[in-house]
Amino acid sequence: MTPSPPRITVLIPTYNRERLLLRALDSIAAQSFREFEIVVVDDGSTDATPSAVAAWSSANGIPVSYARQDNAGQHAAHNRGVQLATGELVVMLDSDDLLAPDALRHYVEAWDAIPARQRDGFCGVLGHCAWWATRQNTGDAYPQPVFDSTYLEVKQRHRIHGDKPGAWRRDLLLLHPYPVFPGERRFRMSWAAQVMALTHRVRCIDVVLHYVDQQADGLSSNTLRKRLMAPRSLWFCFRDEANRFTRGYSRRIRLQAHVRYVRYALHVGKGPIAQQREIADRALLLRAWPAGFVKWLRDVVYRRAGWVKVPNRSLTSAP
Structure with a gap:
């Protein structure tokens, strides 16, 4: 049996x-x-x-x-x-x-x-x-x-x-x-x-x-470095947040999702034109762009200054 x-x-x-x-x-x-x-x-x-x-x-x-x-x-x-x-x-x-x-x-x-x-x-x-x-x-x-x-x-x-x-x-x-x-x-x-x-x-x-029982070397430690070592994964997730997961919710929540999307889309080499092809709400994308760009630029400055150690191979193009 x-x-x-x-x-x-x-x-x-x-x-x-x-x-x-x-x-x-x-x-x-x-x-x-x-x-x-x-x-x-x-x-x-x-x-x-x-x-x-x-x-x-x-x-x-x-x-x-x-x-x-x-x-x-x-x-x-x-x-x-x-x-x-x-x-x-x-x-x-x-x-x-x-x-x-x-x-x-x-x-x-x-x-x-x-x-x-x-x-x-x-x-x-x-x-x-x-x-x-x-x-x-x-x-x-x-x-x-x-x-x-x-x-x-x-x-x-x-x-x-x-x-x-x-x-x-x-x-x-x-x-x-x-x-x-x-x-x-x-x-x-x-x-x-x-x-x-x-x-x-x-x-x-x-x-x-x-x-x-969070450990010092756990997945939540050194968050910015770990995020910058997974730009394509975050680009993918925040694209879904902007297009699917936040639809129907507050304008603030949707704007935050689009800001995060812009930040990581830039990290994987997707500029404004490519972003417009991917995002359904182009008006909200435009509104989110300045804040997303600033966050991306800060990441770049931190990395180049050596404040965040990230291998160059981590910042690669998305498919």
Whole structure:
């Protein structure tokens, strides 16, 4: 008899985080809900991650699906992990973070509470993050304990800020893989949630589901340098924000999206004419252009002055 697939896949992309990864795995093993699988995608680690994962799996009696790839970034590792996953829902857990107690049970119960006839119109479940050291919420509360909306509405209309971890339908994630630009190892991980929000709602629950323990060398450190090392990825994301993700929202939000688009379009060699071909609202593009140009010029000055160390190969043309 073929075993039933797990209800939920916990996907951990990791890179040189052997010690912290084991702590994340321990937080999964401690969950009361047991219908899960673990997928670890090693993004080219040079430490003892492979042997550490194997030893942990053996010691805990919990299978771990382990895959290794050349270093290509968290988004590329996420794509690989979703392909390997078999769960109905996929939860991405950063290797330096932890699941809160009973997080998987909360995810599945919230998903199952959506009426079956409505579930096709939902893409997943969102909760809250809290800081590991203080247990304080990293962002804003939802207006109700159970709140149905879209990811874009949550962020742009309700102005609910902060990290919001989610369990997402695997079938939809497979439809919306992150674009991967060779040589760039950073991408806005909110992009997939924004795409799904164009057609699907999300159930939000006022429960802390992940603990965040941000490391000094994490993805949020040295933000400007990391952004300038992924100009094509950001150009792509902000083009989508300007054309798709902010439509119907406030003029201020739309203007900000167009300013960011101008900044990174210039970084990849797209001048005013090329930008007009890409952007639907040309009037708003024109209004955004001075501020976007100033931000681009500041980046160039910082780089040339050596205040931000960025390899020249990072600033290349977009496709």
